[in-house]
Amino acid sequence: MSTTxxxxxxxxxxxxxxxxxxxxGNLSFGSVFTDHLFECDFKNxxxxxxxxxxxxxxxxxxxxxxxxxxxxxFEGMKAYKNEADEIWLxxxxxxxxxxxxxxxxxxMPEVPEELFMSGLRQLLQLDEAWIKKGKGNAMYIRPFMIAxxxxxIANPSDDYKFMIILSPVTSYYAGDVKVLIAEHYSRAANGGxxxxxxxxxxxxxxxxxxxxxxxGFQQVIWTDDATHTKLEEAGTMNVFFRxxxxxxxxxxxxxxLDGVTRKTLIELAKSEGINVEVRSVLVDELVAAAKDGTLQxxxxxxxxxxxxxxxxxxxxxxxxxxxxxxxxxxxxxxxKLTNIQNKLEEDTFGWTVKI
Amino acid sequence: MSTTxxxxxxxxxxxxxxxxxxxxGNLSFGSVFTDHLFECDFKNxxxxxxxxxxxxxxxxxxxxxxxxxxxxxFEGMKAYKNEADEIWLxxxxxxxxxxxxxxxxxxMPEVPEELFMSGLRQLLQLDEAWIKKGKGNAMYIRPFMIAxxxxxIANPSDDYKFMIILSPVTSYYAGDVKVLIAEHYSRAANGGxxxxxxxxxxxxxxxxxxxxxxxGFQQVIWTDDATHTKLEEAGTMNVFFRxxxxxxxxxxxxxxLDGVTRKTLIELAKSEGINVEVRSVLVDELVAAAKDGTLQxxxxxxxxxxxxxxxxxxxxxxxxxxxxxxxxxxxxxxxKLTNIQNKLEEDTFGWTVKI
Ligand SMILES: Cc1ncc(COP(=O)(O)O)c(C=O)c1O
Ligand SMILES: Cc1ncc(COP(=O)(O)O)c(C=O)c1O
Numbered sequence: 001m002s003t004t005x006x007x008x009x010x011x012x013x014x015x016x017x018x019x020x021x022x023x024x025g026n027l028s029f030g031s032v033f034t035d036h037l038f039e040c041d042f043k044n045x046x047x048x049x050x051x052x053x054x055x056x057x058x059x060x061x062x063x064x065x066x067x068x069x070x071x072x073x074f075e076g077m078k079a080y081k082n083e084a085d086e087i088w089l090x091x092x093x094x095x096x097x098x099x100x101x102x103x104x105x106x107x108m109p110e111v112p113e114e115l116f117m118s119g120l121r122q123l124l125q126l127d128e129a130w131i132k133k134g135k136g137n138a139m140y141i142r143p144f145m146i147a148x149x150x151x152x153i154a155n156p157s158d159d160y161k162f163m164i165i166l167s168p169v170t171s172y173y174a175g176d177v178k179v180l181i182a183e184h185y186s187r188a189a190n191g192g193x194x195x196x197x198x199x200x201x202x203x204x205x206x207x208x209x210x211x212x213x214x215x216g217f218q219q220v221i222w223t224d225d226a227t228h229t230k231l232e233e234a235g236t237m238n239v240f241f242r243x244x245x246x247x248x249x250x251x252x253x254x255x256x257l258d259g260v261t262r263k264t265l266i267e268l269a270k271s272e273g274i275n276v277e278v279r280s281v282l283v284d285e286l287v288a289a290a291k292d293g294t295l296q297x298x299x300x301x302x303x304x305x306x307x308x309x310x311x312x313x314x315x316x317x318x319x320x321x322x323x324x325x326x327x328x329x330x331x332x333x334x335x336k337l338t339n340i341q342n343k344l345e346e347d348t349f350g351w352t353v354k355i
Numbered sequence: 356m357s358t359t360x361x362x363x364x365x366x367x368x369x370x371x372x373x374x375x376x377x378x379x380g381n382l383s384f385g386s387v388f389t390d391h392l393f394e395c396d397f398k399n400x401x402x403x404x405x406x407x408x409x410x411x412x413x414x415x416x417x418x419x420x421x422x423x424x425x426x427x428x429f430e431g432m433k434a435y436k437n438e439a440d441e442i443w444l445x446x447x448x449x450x451x452x453x454x455x456x457x458x459x460x461x462x463m464p465e466v467p468e469e470l471f472m473s474g475l476r477q478l479l480q481l482d483e484a485w486i487k488k489g490k491g492n493a494m495y496i497r498p499f500m501i502a503x504x505x506x507x508i509a510n511p512s513d514d515y516k517f518m519i520i521l522s523p524v525t526s527y528y529a530g531d532v533k534v535l536i537a538e539h540y541s542r543a544a545n546g547g548x549x550x551x552x553x554x555x556x557x558x559x560x561x562x563x564x565x566x567x568x569x570x571g572f573q574q575v576i577w578t579d580d581a582t583h584t585k586l587e588e589a590g591t592m593n594v595f596f597r598x599x600x601x602x603x604x605x606x607x608x609x610x611x612l613d614g615v616t617r618k619t620l621i622e623l624a625k626s627e628g629i630n631v632e633v634r635s636v637l638v639d640e641l642v643a644a645a646k647d648g649t650l651q652x653x654x655x656x657x658x659x660x661x662x663x664x665x666x667x668x669x670x671x672x673x674x675x676x677x678x679x680x681x682x683x684x685x686x687x688x689x690x691k692l693t694n695i696q697n698k699l700e701e702d703t704f705g706w707t708v709k710i
Contacts, residue, residue: 030418030507037417059412062392062520063385067501070425070554071561076507107561142507146422147558152385152431152497152522154591156561165417167507182546189544189580191537193559199425200555203502204548206426206462206511225544226581236509 009038009122014054017129024132027170029304030140034127034166038119041148042109042160050115052123055165063150065157071147072199073102076236076303077260078138078169079124079355081131082343087124089353090341092117094260099143102196107156108145116143119164121355127166135342136171140304169304171338177308179234179298180217181283181315182208186225187232188255195254205235217314219300223283224255231281237300237308238262242329243289245296246275261301265333267349272336274329283315290320298322299330307334364393364477369409372484377523379487384659385495385522389482393474393519396503397464402517405470407478410520418505420512426502427554428457431591431658432615433493433524434479434710436486437698442479444708445696447472449615454498457551462511463500471498474519476710482521490697491526495659524659526693532663534589534653535572536638536670537563541580542587543610550609560590572669574655578638579610586636592655592663593617596641597684599649601630616656620688622704627691629684638670645675653677654685662689 014035022032033055040050066072077095080088096117100110120141124131131139143164149157185208188194193201205220212220221239224230232250233239238259241248247269252258269276289295290313298310309330312321339345340352369390377387388410395405421427432450435443451472455465475496479486486494498519504512540563543549548556560575567575576594579585587605588594593614596603602624607613624631644650645668653665664685667676694700695707 028506031505033418055417057414057416060415061412062410062518063388063497063522066554067421067427067499068429068497068554069557069561070427071558072422072425074423074507105562106558107565140507142418142423144422150386151383152429152495152520154557154560156565163417165507167418184546186544186546189541189547191539191541191563191580191583192544192547193555198555198558199421199423200548200553200559202424202509203426203461203553204555205509206424207460208546210462210511225546228546 009119010049010051011122011126012051012053013126019129022168024168027168029169030167032167034130034168036123036126038123038164040115040119040162042162047109047112047115050119052119052126060148061150063152065147065149065151068152069147069154070198070200071106071108071157072144073099073106073108074142074144074197074199075099077141078303078341079131079141080138080342081128081133083133086343087128087131087355088341088343089355091260091264091351092120092353094263095143098197098258102198103145105193105196106198108147108160111145111162123164123166124355130166130168132168135338135344138169138341140167140169142167171306175218176311177218177300178216178312178314179219179221179310180212180215181221181231181313182223183228183316185220187222189225190254192254195252195257197257202235209235215314221313229283231283231286232256234300236304237302240265240297240299240301241281241286241295242297243285244294246277247329248277248279248281250281251278259302261303261306261337264337264351265301265307268333268336269329272332286313287315287320296323296325297328297330306338364474365404365406366477366481367406367408368481374484379523382523382525384524387522389485389521389523391478391481393478395470395474395517397515397517402464402467402470405474407474407481415503416505418507420502420504420506423507424502424509425553425555426461426463426512427499428454428461428463429497429499429552429554430454432496433658433696434486434496435493435697436483436488438488441698442483442486442710443696443698444710446615446619446706447475447708449618450498453552453613457553458500460548460551461553463502463515466500466517478519478521479710485521485523487523490693490699493524495522495524497522526661530573531666532573532655533571533667533669534574534576534665535567535570536576536586536668537578538583538671540575541583542577544580545609547609550607550612552612557590564590570669576668584638586638586641587611589655591659592657595620595652595654595656596636596650597652598640598644600651601632602684603632603634603636605636606633614657616658616661616692619692619706620656620662623688623691624684627687641668642670642675651678651680652683652685661693
């Protein structure tokens with residue numbers, strides 16, 4: 001965001017809009033896309049001419065590397081429209097930096113900040129009618145990059161495609177979220193790619209998660225792969241535990257995604273006078289707290305669901321139901337955060353960026 | 356291969372062949388593809404009409420799940436043509452079974468054996484002119500499956516595309532292969548997807564491998580992620596060590612791909628009277644053997660390179676050069692194996708299957 005130079009983006013406008021076909025009161029997360037997308041190819045060692053053009057399928061050769069070797073990364077961020085029809089982003093520099101961190105780990109080219117930001121800005125401006133006002137409404141932004149070179153040989157691709165697509169979303173009530181604590185399966189390893197938002201991290205979790213679903217749990221809370229004693233994070237959320245009025249969350253590491261919501265909630269909680277400890281949280285500690293009544297809350301934190309309260313957890317075939325509290329830190333922080341994001345409350349942190 | 360029923364595959368022939376543009380004496384691995392491919396989509400919970408059609412790019416929506424969540428698996432196998440113009444596969448049931456094992460781990464649908472095998476057979480028959488005779492020549496076969504449902508939500512896709520593509524290859528001399536033993540980065544974790552041929556496992560290795568390349572090493576030998584004390588496998592090869600006239604290789608596990616070449620070489624070596632031990636091989640043990648002169652050989656084993664001798668390894672900044680032996684077990688086993696694969700020697704094991 002520091003540079004003032006603007007990349008000349010070619011803009012090809014859609015002949016018609018799909019907006020009138022969309023029921024904005026009834027959006028299923030990540031399934032509806034706006035009229036345009038941003039695209040920039042990396043070829044011959046260079047980023048090529050960026051373009052905004054109609055959202056549409058594109059052609060790929062069957063030997064395209066992303067199909068075979070999983071060189072693919074993404075980000076997830078949101079834009080909000082306030083009552084004055086201004087469009088605001090929330091900590092976009094965090095997503096930009098994480099995107100390039102993921103790129104490095106996956107041996108993919110880094111995207112220049114100006115390209116990422118001006119693409120994002122101009123795309124949001126062009127499709128701004130798709131961004132709805134009001135708390136809970138947001139534009140989910142999905143920047144992603146795939147290896148689109150060809151050839152079935154397990155080497156980094158020479159060519160890449162960077163795209164940004166937009167999907168209008170509403171806040172959703174995830175229902176009663178019960179979680180299973182991982183005892184066998186694992187999400188990430190030291191020295192692995194767990195800290196990158198790499199496509200392969202997600203597909204790898206689907207099978208253990210479907211096994212948990214069959215047992216009645218909506219999510220898995222991953223533990224460290226080596227000992228399964230430390231609580232790490234959920235599929236697409238970092239996790240917080242409130243024990244004895246202290247909010248606990250695992251430190252980020254090579255195995256854990258450095259979530260923007262997580263770091264924001266830590267700061268928010270501190271500013272609200274809540275005691276926060278960033279340290280390894282042991283499964284045994286959680287079970288003991290559930291047993292002696294000091295466990296008050298567990299909640300997930302991520303861009304998509306913002307804050308997602310968890311009603312109970314299972315470990316070694318024992319199920320622990322959490323207390324139903326009148327007022328929760330989860331709700332307190334969610335309220336505060338969404339007010340800042342939607343510009344309903346002053347942003348004293350400087351997190352929101354107007355486009 | 357057990358069923359006699361034949362799936363009715365729709366066949367759309369290419370109008371022209373590209374075969375005359377190909378320099379078969381000068382093939383770069385995995386970069387040239389034949390005239391046709393096999394395709395079958397999975398939709399509404401069912402495999403749809405399979406088709407063989409001209410090899411060509413296909414359309415995908417930008418929100419296609421494989422780009423975002425890495426649900427993608429593949430296999431690598433070879434077909435050989437003997438002097439009598441017959442086409443032979445090598446242990447195709449092993450690849451088929453492993454493909455479905457990978458599918459389960461990635462929450463993807465299993466492919467029926469008859470669909471996999473008849474697709475493969477008919478595709479090879481149609482493009483049989485592309486399979487060249489003579490030792491070293493082979494048709495590399497790449498079955499793969501991608502999640503082609505749409506929507507940026509981290510759940511298993513409903514839709515999938517299964518394809519088989521063919522790439523003529525010649526055996527290649529990999530040159531002097533020096534390897535780096537992993538001390539920090541890791542390929543797989545217990546409870547992870549290391550035993551699956553999932554796309555995400557490969558892209559994850561590219562960055563640490565490029566770091567090794569920069570130091571002058573062509574490959575990384577992965578160690579267990581938890582302790583980095585056990586030697587596991589290389590990027591696309593299992594690894595054998597010959598110490599004191601005993602051939603050693605790690606047992607397969609959740610972290611190691613159950614290689615067809617590996618299991619074949621174990622059997623072949625035993626039948627040749629070579630002492631083989633399948634057990635964890637410690638880095639310390641390898642270093643000690645290199646120092647006391649009992650380390651004789653290291654070689655990789657995989658479908659692409661068959662057997663790939665390693666000339667030296669580095670561990671903790673110390674480089675160990677292997678002895679240059681007149682006759683090696685690597686060569687002995689490679690000769691034996693390629694003779695069986697190319698039908699130049701009797702296959703007493705029943706590994707080769709005529710199509
Ligand atoms: C694995 C994982 N953990 C945590 C998060 C939460 O991160 P953020 O708050 O930046 O959305 C996400 C993603 O969105 C994720 O994919
Ligand atoms: C990770 C890995 N290990 C080992 C191998 C060797 O297996 P195979 O002998 O079946 O080709 C491969 C692949 O081909 C592989 O991808």
